[in-house]
Every structure is written in C-alpha cells, then in structure tokens.
Amino acid sequence: xSTARENIFSSIRSAxxxxxSRTPRPEIPPGAxxxxxxxxxxxxxALFVQRAEAxxxxxxxxxxxxxxxxxxxxxxxxxxxxxxxxLKSLCGAFAxxxxxxxxxxxxxxxxxFTPAAGAIAESGSIILSDExxxxxxxxxxxxxxxxxxxRSEIHLTIxxxxxxxxxxxxxxxxxxxxxxxxxxxxxxxxVHGPGAQACLIV
Amino acid sequence: MPEQKVELFARRLDPGVQKAVHDNSxxxxxxxxxxxxxxxxxxxxxxxxAGQIRQHSIxxxxxxxxxxxxxxxxxxxxxxxxxxxxxxxxxxxxxxxxAGARKVVKSKSMISEEIHLNDHLATRGIxxxxxxxxxxxxxxxxxxxxxxxxxxxxxxxxxxARSFEREGLGDYNDDPETITRRARSFMRRKYLEADAGxxxxxxxxxESGRLVLVTNEGNSRFCLAAPRVHIALxxxxxxxxxxxxxxxxxxxxxxxxxxxxxxxxxxxxxxPALTGRPSGPREMHVIxxxxxxxxxxxxxxxxxxxxxxxxxxxxxxxxxxxxxxxAYRSVYPGPVGAVLSPLLxxxxxxxxxxxxKASSLCGACNEVCPVDIPIPDLLLKxxxxxxxxxxxxxxxxxxxxxxxxASSPLLWRAAMQGSRAMNLxxxxxxxxxxxxxWLKTRTLPEWRGGSFxxxxxxxxxx
Amino acid sequence: xxxxxxPAGRSVQLMATCLCDAFFDSVAxxxxxxxxxxxxxxxxxxxxxxxxxxxxxxGDWPASREVMRHxxxxxxxxxxxxxxxxxxxxxxxxxxxxEFEKETDLPAVKHLASRSWELADFLVNxxxxxxxxxxxxxRIAFHRACHTRGTGSGDAALQLLxxxxxxEVVPFGEAEQCCGFGGTFSVSFPHVSSxxxxxxxxxxxxxxxxxxxxxxxxxxxxxxxLAERSGKPVKPxxxxxxxxSALHTHA
Numbered sequence: 001x002s003t004a005r006e007n008i009f010s011s012i013r014s015a016x017x018x019x020x021s022r023t024p025r026p027e028i029p030p031g032a033x034x035x036x037x038x039x040x041x042x043x044x045x046a047l048f049v050q051r052a053e054a055x056x057x058x059x060x061x062x063x064x065x066x067x068x069x070x071x072x073x074x075x076x077x078x079x080x081x082x083x084x085x086x087l088k089s090l091c092g093a094f095a096x097x098x099x100x101x102x103x104x105x106x107x108x109x110x111x112x113f114t115p116a117a118g119a120i121a122e123s124g125s126i127i128l129s130d131e132x133x134x135x136x137x138x139x140x141x142x143x144x145x146x147x148x149x150x151r152s153e154i155h156l157t158i159x160x161x162x163x164x165x166x167x168x169x170x171x172x173x174x175x176x177x178x179x180x181x182x183x184x185x186x187x188x189x190x191v192h193g194p195g196a197q198a199c200l201i202v
Numbered sequence: 203m204p205e206q207k208v209e210l211f212a213r214r215l216d217p218g219v220q221k222a223v224h225d226n227s228x229x230x231x232x233x234x235x236x237x238x239x240x241x242x243x244x245x246x247x248x249x250x251x252a253g254q255i256r257q258h259s260i261x262x263x264x265x266x267x268x269x270x271x272x273x274x275x276x277x278x279x280x281x282x283x284x285x286x287x288x289x290x291x292x293x294x295x296x297x298x299x300x301a302g303a304r305k306v307v308k309s310k311s312m313i314s315e316e317i318h319l320n321d322h323l324a325t326r327g328i329x330x331x332x333x334x335x336x337x338x339x340x341x342x343x344x345x346x347x348x349x350x351x352x353x354x355x356x357x358x359x360x361x362x363a364r365s366f367e368r369e370g371l372g373d374y375n376d377d378p379e380t381i382t383r384r385a386r387s388f389m390r391r392k393y394l395e396a397d398a399g400x401x402x403x404x405x406x407x408x409e410s411g412r413l414v415l416v417t418n419e420g421n422s423r424f425c426l427a428a429p430r431v432h433i434a435l436x437x438x439x440x441x442x443x444x445x446x447x448x449x450x451x452x453x454x455x456x457x458x459x460x461x462x463x464x465x466x467x468x469x470x471x472x473x474p475a476l477t478g479r480p481s482g483p484r485e486m487h488v489i490x491x492x493x494x495x496x497x498x499x500x501x502x503x504x505x506x507x508x509x510x511x512x513x514x515x516x517x518x519x520x521x522x523x524x525x526x527x528x529a530y531r532s533v534y535p536g537p538v539g540a541v542l543s544p545l546l547x548x549x550x551x552x553x554x555x556x557x558x559k560a561s562s563l564c565g566a567c568n569e570v571c572p573v574d575i576p577i578p579d580l581l582l583k584x585x586x587x588x589x590x591x592x593x594x595x596x597x598x599x600x601x602x603x604x605x606x607x608a609s610s611p612l613l614w615r616a617a618m619q620g621s622r623a624m625n626l627x628x629x630x631x632x633x634x635x636x637x638x639x640w641l642k643t644r645t646l647p648e649w650r651g652g653s654f655x656x657x658x659x660x661x662x663x664x
Numbered sequence: 665x666x667x668x669x670x671p672a673g674r675s676v677q678l679m680a681t682c683l684c685d686a687f688f689d690s691v692a693x694x695x696x697x698x699x700x701x702x703x704x705x706x707x708x709x710x711x712x713x714x715x716x717x718x719x720x721x722x723g724d725w726p727a728s729r730e731v732m733r734h735x736x737x738x739x740x741x742x743x744x745x746x747x748x749x750x751x752x753x754x755x756x757x758x759x760x761x762x763e764f765e766k767e768t769d770l771p772a773v774k775h776l777a778s779r780s781w782e783l784a785d786f787l788v789n790x791x792x793x794x795x796x797x798x799x800x801x802x803r804i805a806f807h808r809a810c811h812t813r814g815t816g817s818g819d820a821a822l823q824l825l826x827x828x829x830x831x832e833v834v835p836f837g838e839a840e841q842c843c844g845f846g847g848t849f850s851v852s853f854p855h856v857s858s859x860x861x862x863x864x865x866x867x868x869x870x871x872x873x874x875x876x877x878x879x880x881x882x883x884x885x886x887x888x889x890l891a892e893r894s895g896k897p898v899k900p901x902x903x904x905x906x907x908x909s910a911l912h913t914h915a
Contacts, residue, residue, distance in 0.1 A: 004283040008438065008492045012264045015500035022261040025443060026254040033248060033453040035241035035463075055463075101480070103394060103428075123464045130476040136427035137481040140420060141390070158464070159449035165410070169277055169473035170426070170482065175464045178420035182336035182352065183359055183378040185226045191335055191382055192389060193420025193467070206852050213855040228838060520842045520863075524856045560853065562846025562860070563721060564810035569840070579762055585723030586763075597852035601719035605727035608682075609734035611711035618685055639854035643861075644889030647687045654680055654689035658696070658708050 034157055035122070044121045044154045045201065051124030055176035056189065058198040066146060066200045067091050070111055073196065077105070079112040079138055084148075087113060101138035111144035116199070117171070118153035120161045125175040126199055127153075127161065129168040136170070145194040147174070149201050203635060204596035208521070208560035211529035219356050223348075223526045226355050230517035233461025234570065241457070252450050253574030256508035259442045260499060266408040266441040267490065273411025277473030279486040287317035290491045294319060294400065294433055295326045297487050301431045303328070303397030307389075309415070309422035310334040311402025312350060312511055313435050313491055315533045316546070319400070330400070331392045333421035335385050342369050348527025348535060351459050351513035356526050389421070399425030399483065403436045404510065405451060406488075409444035411472040413488065416455065416465040423467050432474070432483035438490050439499075439507040445470075451510065454572035459512040498545045503580045506541045508573040515567035515577060521560050530557060537567035541580045544588075555593035558584035599636040618651030625649050671744050671779055672790035675705045679739065679747045679756075682714040683881045691881055694908035695748040695783060701911055702791055704746075709738045715755040721847045725763045732760050736772050744790065745776065748783045748904055750812035750879045751847075756780035782812060783904060784879055788820035794827070798910030801830030805873040805898070807864070807887070809880035810842050821879050821903045828910045834871035838863070845886035861890045868898060875901045 016022070031040075039047075049059045060066035067090035070078065078091045079101045088097050091111075098105070101112060117132035119125060126147040133139050139147070155161040165171055178193030189195050205213075212220075238245040259266060271281045282297075284290035290313075298306065306323065308314065308330055320341065323330040332341040336353035340346065343365050347353030354362070363376035371384045401422050403413040413434055415422045426432055442451065456462040475482025498507055516522045516536030527535035532543035532554060540561060544554040558581040567577040588595065607613055624632060625648055629641050676699065684692035699706055716731030735756075739745050747753040757777040764773040787793045806825065808818040825831055844850065844860025865887060868876050876891075876898050878884050884900035891898050 004285050004289060007285050008283050008490070008496060009264060009268070011492065011496035012267070012438070012499060015496050015504075016261060016264060018500075019261065023254060023257040025258045025262075026251055028251065028255075028446060028450060032251060033449045036243050037241070055466075106390065106394065125464060125468070130479060130482060134476075135480045136423070136475070140423055140427055157449075158453060159446070162445045162448055165412075165445060165470065169471065169476060169486075171412075171470040172423060173464065173468040174466065175462075175468070176466050178418070179466055180335050180382060180419050181460075182334075182339075182354055183362060183381055184222070185229060185352075185355075186378045188379050188382040191386060191419035191421070192333065192393075192424050209853045209855055212853075212859070231840075518840070520844065520860045521853075521856055524859050559723075559849075560856075562810070562842045562844060562849045562857070564842030564846065565813045566810070566840055566842065569813055582720070582723070582759075582762065585721070586725045587723075589723035589725070595723075595852070597854075598722050598848060599851060601722050601724040601727040604714075605716075605719055605724075605730045608713040608716065608731040611713060611734075611738075614713040621686070636851050640851055640857075642854065643858040643893055644886060645892045646889060647885060649686060650689050651686045654684055654692040655710070657689065657693060661696075 033159060038122060038157065040156065044156050045151055047121040048119050048124060048154050051121060052199065053124070055124045056197065057124060057126065057176050060198065060200045063087055063200060064090055066198065069198070070095070070144060073144060075111040075144060077109045079109050079142070081114065084113065101135050103137065106141050109142050111146065112138045112142045113146045113148060114139040116147040116149045117166050118155060118161070119149045119199070120155050120158055120173065122157045123175055125173040127171065127173055129166045129171045131166060131168050140193050143190060143194060144196045144198065147199040149199045151201055206559065206597050207531065207556055208525050208529045209597070212525035215526055219526060220524065222358060223355055224523040226352065227517040227523050230461065234458055234514055234517070237457045237461045237463070248450065248454060249572055249574045252454050252572055253508060255442065255447050255450060256510070256573045257505065260439055260504060260507045263438065263441065263499065266443060267438055269408035270406050270411055270441050273408065274472060274488055277411055279411070279473050279488055282487060282489045284489055284491045287493050290317045290435060290489055290493065291319055291322035293489045294435070295323060295328065297431070297433055298328055298398055301398065301485065303431055305396045306330040306398045306400055307333050307392055307396040307425045307429060308400040309417065309425045310337050311400070311435055312533060313402055313437050314400065315347065316493065317491065333389055333392070333425060334419060335382065338385060339365060346528065349513060349516055350511050350534065356528065393424045393428040396429045398431035398433060399429040400433045400435065401425055403434050403440055404455065405448060406436055406441045407445045407448065408441050412445060412470040413472065414448060415469040415471065416467065418460070418466045420467055423469060426469070426471065426483060427481045430484045432486045434488045436488060436490055437495055438492055439495050455510055455512055458514040458570065458572040494546050494548050497548065501545065503541060503545060503583055505575050506538070506545065506580055508575050509538050509542070510573055512572055514570040514572065518566045518570045520564065521562065525560070537561065537577045541577060541584060544584055552591060552593040555584070555588035555591070556595060558588065559595060559598065597636070615652065615655070621651050622649050669778065670781060670790065671742060672786070673744060674703050674791070675743050677707045677709060677739055677741070677743045677745045679712055679745055679752065680708070681747060681749045681752045681881070683885065684748065687885065688881045691748060691902040691904060694902065694904040697911065698904050698907045699746065702787060702793060707743065711738045715752045717752065717755040717759060718848055720755065720759050720763055721849070729763055729767065732763070732773065733769065736776050739776055743779065744786065745780045746783055746786050747780065748879070748902065749881060750782045750809040750817050751882055753780055753782035754811040782815065782817045782879060784821035784824065785815060785817040788823055789816045794823070796824045796827050796907055796910055798912070798914035799829040800906050800910045802874040803832045803834050804875045804877045805834050805836050805868045805871060807843060807868070807876055807878040807883060808839070809878050809883050812879065817879060825877070825903060825906060828906065831906070834873045836867040836871050838867050843883045843887050845883050847882065850886055858890060861886055862894065865891055865896050865898065869896055873898060875899050877901050877903050877906060879903055
C-alpha cells in the first residue's frame with residue numbers, strides 16, 4: 001500500500017467523521033431524467049432517426065442510398081470491414097475499397113464503415129464499443145464515418161442505454177459529427193473526428 | 203484609494219474582449235434556458251436530485267473511492283494516488299518514463315491546469331501537446347484558459363490567425379473553418395506519433411470503475427485511439443455511486459454547459475483496450491488527486507465539491523461578464539472559482555480572499571447550477587473567513603461604527619435626523635471616502651431621515 | 665422553509681428598512697397604506713434600525729450579528745414581520761440563520777426567520793390576495809430583485825401589478841441579470857457595479873417604459889441614481905407605491 005493512498009483515505013475519513021449526519025442516497029424515480037416530450041410507446045427507430053438527424057447524423061436504411069450519398073461526397077477510398085459484400089460492391093462502383101483500416105492510410109481513407117453496439121433513440125446517439133468496433137481509429141479518423149446499427153439494439157432512453165452497458169472496457173456514445181465553437185462561438189464541424197457522421201440501420 | 207483586484211482588472215479590460223465575453227456568455231445562458239425549459243417541466247427538481255446525488259457521493263467518498271479503485275483494478279487499470287499537485291506531476295512523469303514515452307497528447311483537463319502538468323513535463327523533456335482546439339491555442343500563446351468550457355472566450359479569430367501563422371501552421375487566415383482544418387491536420391500527426399494520451403474525467407462510477415469523458419471535438423477519443431498508454435488525472439471528488447446516477451448527471455451536464463442534450467462524444471472507460479485490437483491503449487493508469495480536496499471536504503464549504511465543471515455559473519454571472527476569466531487570477535474563474543480557488547490555495551488563502559467579494563451575491567449562479575450548489579452562501583462564508591484572518595479587502599468600508607449605531611436605537615434615530623445636513627453639501631464634497639467612487643456615476647436621493655417615523659407617530663396619535 | 669409554515673395573520677409588525685428610514689419615507693408610507701387596505705393592524709417597533717446585511721455581506725459577521733441580535737429583540741413576539749424589501753427580508757429568513765449557524769442564540773434567530781415576509785409574498789401567499797383594485801395607466805418594467813430568487817415574491821408582485829387596470833408590463837432582455845447594486849459590492853466594485861447597472865438600464869429602456877418597478881429600494885436607488893446621472897429617462901418606483909396610487913384612484 002502506498003503512503004499517498006493511506007494519507008488520502010485518512011484525510012477523507014477525518015473530514016467526514018465530525019458530520020452529524022450524512023446525506024442519504026436519493027432514490028432516482030424511474031424516468032426522472034427523461035425529457036417531457038418523450039413518449040415511452042414511441043417507435044424507437046423512428047425516434048432515433050428523428051433525434052439523430054437533429055444532431056447532424058445522417059440515417060440510412062438502404063445501403064444503396066448510403067453508397068449514393070458517399071458518391072456525391074466524392075469519396076475516393078472506403079474502408080468496409082469483414083463480410084459486407086453488398087456494401088463493398090456498392091462502394092466499389094465509385095471508390096477504392098479496403099477491408100482493414102491501416103494507420104499508413106490515415107490520409108487516404110476518407111470514409112469508413114464500422115459496426116456499432118447499438119443506439120439511443122432519446123438522444124440520437126450511436127453506441128460503439130471495443131467489442132463491436134475493433135478499430136477505434138477507423139471510426140474516428142476518416143471524414144465520413146458510417147456506423148452499422150442493428151435495429152434491434154436501439155435503446156429508448158439514456159437511462160436504458162446505461163443499464164444495458166456492454167461489458168466492455170471502452171464504450172462511446174457518438175451524437176453527431178465532431179464539432180467545436182472555440183473560435184468566437186462559431187460552430188465548425190469536423191475538428192478531430194468525422195465531419196460527416198452517418199449510420200446505416202440494418 | 204486602493205482597488206479590489208477584480209475591479210481593477212475589469213476597469214482596464216479591453217472593451218472588445220469584454221463584449222465578446224459578455225455576448226458569448228449571454229448566448230450560453232439563453233441556450234441553457236431554452237433546452238432545459240423545453241425538455242423538462244420541472245428542471246429545478248432535477249437539479250436538486252443531481253445535487254443530492256453529488257452531496258451523497260462526497261459525504262461517502264471514503265466508501266466510493268475505495269470501490270472505484272477496486273473496480274478499476276478488476277478491469278486491468280493501474281490506480282495511483284497523489285496527495286499534492288507535485289505528487290500528481292511526479293506520478294505522471296514516472297509512468298511516462300517507465301513506459302519509455304517521450305511524446306504525449308493531452309485532452310482538456312482542468313486538474314492538469316491546476317497542477318501545471320505541462321510545465322512539469324517540459325522540464326522532463328517530454329513533449330505534451332494540448333489537443334482541444336482552444337487549449338492548443340492557449341498552449342502556443344503561453345496563455346491561460348479564461349473559461350472552464352470555452353478556454354479562449356477572450357480571444358478573437360484575428361488573434362488566433364496570428365498565432366497559427368507564428369507557429370508555422372500556414373499563412374495568416376482568420377476564417378474559423380480554415381483555422382479548424384489546419385488544427386485537424388496538424389493534430390493528426392501528433393496523435394499518431396504520441397506514445398501516451400492524458401485525459402481528465404468528468405465522473406467515475408464506483409460500481410463499474412468507468413471513467414466518463416465528455417467532449418465535442420473528438421480529441422479525447424483520439425488520445426485514446428492512437429497512443430499505447432492512457433493516463434487519466436482525476437480529482438478524488440469526481441466519484442459517484444453507480445452508472446445509473448449518470449442518467450441524471452449526463453442529462454444536466456451537456457444542457458448546462460453548452461445547451462446540448464449530450465455532448466458529441468460521451469466515453470466510458472474502465473480499462474485498457476481489449477487484447478488484439480489494432481488501436482486503443484495497452485496500459486491504463488488512473489491517478490486520483492487530492493490537492494486539498496480532502497481539506498475542502500473538512501470545511502464548511504464542502505458543497506463546492508459537488509461541482510461538475512459545466513461553466514453555467516460563469517455564463518450567467520454578471521461580474522464574470524464584466525471582468526472576464528483572467529480577472530480571477532486562478533485556474534477556476536467565475537462564481538465557482540471565487541469559492542474553489544481560495545480554498546485550493548491552502549495557506550495562501552489570503553492571496554485569493556478577495557475573490558469571494560467579487561460578487562453582487564445575486565444568486566443567479568445557484569439558480570443555474572446543475573447540482574444546486576449554494577454558491578452565494580459559500581461566498582459569504584469565505585468573506586467571513588477572510589475577515590477573521592484579516593485578509594486585505596480594499597474598498598470595503600469598516601463595519602464597526604455601523605454595528606454600534608445600528609444596535610443603539612437612540613443614536614440611530616439621532617443619526618437619521620442629523621444626517622439631513624448631507625443635503626446641504628454638494629455630493630462630491632461629502633466626507634465619505636468609500637462612497638465617492640459610487641457617486642461618480644450615480645446621484646444620491648435627498649436624505650429624509652426621520653420623516654417616516656414622524657408620519658407614523660402622527661398617524662398613531664390621531 | 666415552506667411558505668405555509670409562516671404565520672400570516674392580519675396583525676403584523678412592520679420593518680421599514682434603513683433605506684426607507686433614511687431616504688424613501690414615501691415607500692414606507694405606501695407600504696403602510698397597502699397593508700391597511702389589506703386589513704392589517706400595523707405595529708411599528710420604534711427601536712428598529714437595520715437588518716445588519718451590510719456587515720454580513722462584508723464578511724464582518726460579528727458586527728452583523730450584533731445588529732441582528734438587536735433586531736431579534738426589537739421584533740419579539742409571534743406576529744408576522746413584513747418587510748417592503750426582498751433583500752432585507754432574505755437577510756431575516758436566510759442570511760441571519762447562516763451567520764448564527766454556530767451560535768447558541770440560533771433558535772431566537774430562527775424564530776424571527778420563520779415569521780418574516782417580503783411584502784408582495786405576504787399579500788399574495790400570506791393573506792391570499794389575488795388581485796388589486798384601481799387604475800394605474802402606465803407602462804412599467806418590472807425588475808425582479810435578486811434576493812427574491814427561489815421565493816414567491818417576484819410572481820406575487822407581478823400578479824398584483826398585472827391585475828391593476830391600465831398597467832402594462834413591458835418585458836426586457838437578460839431579465840435574470842442583477843442590476844449591479846449588491847449593497848457594499850457597489851461601493852467596493854464601483855466600475856463593475858455601474859457597468860452592470862448601465863447594461864440593465866439599456867435593456868429596460870429599450871422597451872421605453874414609464875417606470876422601472878421593483879420590490880427593493882436598494883436596486884432602485886442604484887438604477888435611479890445611474891439613470892439620473894446618465895440622463896436615461898426612466899423613473900424608479902416601488903411596487904407598493906403603485907398599489908398605493910391605484911388605491912387612490914379606486915377610492
């Protein structure tokens with residue numbers, strides 16, 4: 001045991017000892033943090049699409065519509081992992097397709113598809129995890145990122161998503177494209193992460 | 203007459219900077235109002251619930267911190283403790299040196315500002331690059347953040363364009379989009395070269411050990427994607443009981459800070475990356491830093507440890523809007539800083555004991571606080587402590603004579619009546635030195651001391 | 665403290681406040697007439713001075729407690745204590761309790777706190793008065809005094825004002841912002857305080873109201889003083905003065 005650890009715990013204990021009583025843990029009523037407009041019987045997918053679009057995430061349900069969008073974006077090199085043959089051939093019609101993301105290609109790959117662990121309807125967020133999305137860089141470095149979200153893995157609320165957290169050392173919720181307002185409060189998209197965030201619901 | 207330091211700073215502040223700070227803050231306040239009001243029927247109830255969660259957490263910090271430590275161990279993270287700022291810096295450089303790391307990318311972390319980590323790493327020959335756009339600009343300018351969430355609120359695009367030109371990031375160009383793109387391509391190299399990524403944490407769940415990080419730019423994610431070592435610096439007060447509490451806290455944090463339901467990236471980390479993955483750290487270190495937090499926990503201002511660093515109190519504060527963040531001469535500006543900074547100063551409390559006075563006690567900070575911290579009460583307690591410790595307070599009139607007068611009714615009534623003589627003296631000749639600056643911009647009504655009392659008496663004798 | 669726990673009978677003690685004692689006798693008189701119209705029997709303890717807030721805000725709590733102990737003695741009894749100032753009322757029901765937290769006479773201070781009412785809060789939430797008779801043909805900007813945040817006072821005053829015939833309330837920007845007075849703050853931070861005040865006046869005068877109205881003469885003394893010095897055409901009025909004027913038209 002380090003001394004620093006012991007010092008800190010002993011300072012904390014002596015700071016708390018004189019308190020006549022301690023604040024009890026509040027009960028969090030179910031739905032306490034849900035927005036008032038949330039309809040619990042809403043169609044999760046419809047709500048997800050609505051909220052995601054509102055935060056700037058494009059939603060597709062049809063792979064060819066998604067590929068068409070990438071084509072209009074003048075994408076030249078696309079990473080499509082694993083056995084997604086249909087997407088590979090759709091993208092192959094206008095761009096070079098690779099199936100693994102390599103660091104050396106960081107400047108060349110301008111779009112990447114990665115599987116997601118799920119999504120959150122209430123906030124329009126995409127959920128990625130190490131298990132579902134093996135390469136963190138692939139989902140972050142290209143200008144266009146398209147998450148593959150399975151319709152059955154859309155949670156209704158933030159609270160639901162927290163309760164169902166995948167057992168994974170790294171989970172990230174992505175709510176729209178990367179952005180900043182650091183310069184004079186002006187909103188600019190695509191700072192470090194994707195400037196165009198999309199999802200393909202499968 | 204000597205002036206209050208915040209007053210002096212505000213008086214000398216460039217009017218352009220003051221307007222930028224005011225307008226940006228006012229816009230932030232409006233966004234917060236509209237999203238919280240639009241999304242919740244009773245946002246104050248949610249704030250109070252969040253306040254209770256945080257108060258409960260800090261009052262059970264011994265239990266939760268230990269639990270968080272165990273949970274992190276279980277997931278393969280290394281946990282360290284640092285009593286002082288210096289210990290924390292040493293812990294970081296020690297880990298980096300053991301890992302053979304010479305290049306570091308850093309995502310925004312208030313505690314790293316608090317412990318002056320970058321200065322320390324520079325002395326060890328370790329390159330540390332701030333990756334948040336605002337913090338990067340602060341770093342290349344050798345400046346300090348002036349807002350918790352918007353570090354360069356005091357700079358305009360022309361300042362930034364000149365800094366980028368100076369740093370060789372291209373010819374002068376003050377278009378915000380161009381500035382951002384240049385930072386993007388510069389930072390890419392830095393991420394890919396870096397051996398380690400350093401982050402803070404917004405919350406730590408004791409139950410799962412998950413550190414929660416929220417950002418909009420995606421820089422913290424990059425710090426945890428390319429480098430092989432992750433070091434997280436975490437104030438001990440950041441611990442909360444469980445992931446379920448995050449539903450309340452996250453829903454308030456984004457809305458209070460930037461008017462967003464959630465920030466773009468909300469990341470949960472409790473260990474190194476899964477094995478065999480092409481990106482993500484192989485090693486994760488969490489350093490829990492005390493740096494006088496346990497001292498604050500022992501004080502009667504412990505409520506300030508609830509703070510989740512959203513910056514809403516800065517945005518709404520009329521004094522912050524006039525004075526800007528640097529007026530507070532410390533890492534944490536605004537109302538929260540006026541409480542936290544003197545407390546974090548320890549033995550140097552007196553040097554910052556003027557900060558709690560830089561407030562009209564209007565209470566707007568408490569009204570917007572997502573964890574309902576009674577900031578005005580804490581400011582008042584610290585004013586009292588400053589008085590007890592004889593901290594200098596220029597411009598504050600002594601109160602002894604007032605107290606004597608106000609507890610002696612006969613004298614009081616005589617003074618009320620007698621001060622009518624004031625009406626005969628021109629205002630600028632009134633022998634009241636503390637009042638003269640007041641009278642420069644304001645008139646004073648006619649002194650009518652005793653009039654009401656006479657009227658009241660005459661009614662009763664009618 | 666919940667509102668219902670405070671006594672609300674019609675036999676009251678009036679704390680006129682030191683500002684009304686010194687400058688604004690007209691406001692104190694208006695308060696008396698308003699309370700009398702509401703059927704109150706008013707006791708004015710002659711030995712009253714000040715609530716001690718100046719010393720409290722300066723951090724000189726021993727000095728402030730000395731004044732508060734005097735005030736507690738002056739306002740003995742069980743009657744509601746009514747104050748035509750949000751800030752002095754807040755000193756009685758909140759500030760005093762804070763500065764006496766570690767003192768043995770805390771119970772006496774709490775007793776006074778539990779009987780203290782800001783005027784509008786008392787009229788509406790204490791006595792249940794929902795509207796006010798008479799006319800007051802004017803456009804007013806209503807500044808919610810900061811010390812009434814989180815209390816029923818602001819809404820109460822506005823409710824009464826809006827029920828008066830001919831009175832129009834003009835909204836203005838950044839309404840949640842402080843006027844910059846802050847008691848001794850305005851003395852120690854004259855530049856910041858005046859800048860805040862000028863900004864407030866800019867917002868208020870944008871709607872071109874005839875009067876700026878509040879429940880706190882301290883805000884109004886500062887705003888009125890700034891307006892007069894800078895030639896901004898807006899006159900300060902305490903809401904009790906409007907209620908009083910309206911009563912005269914009614915009679």
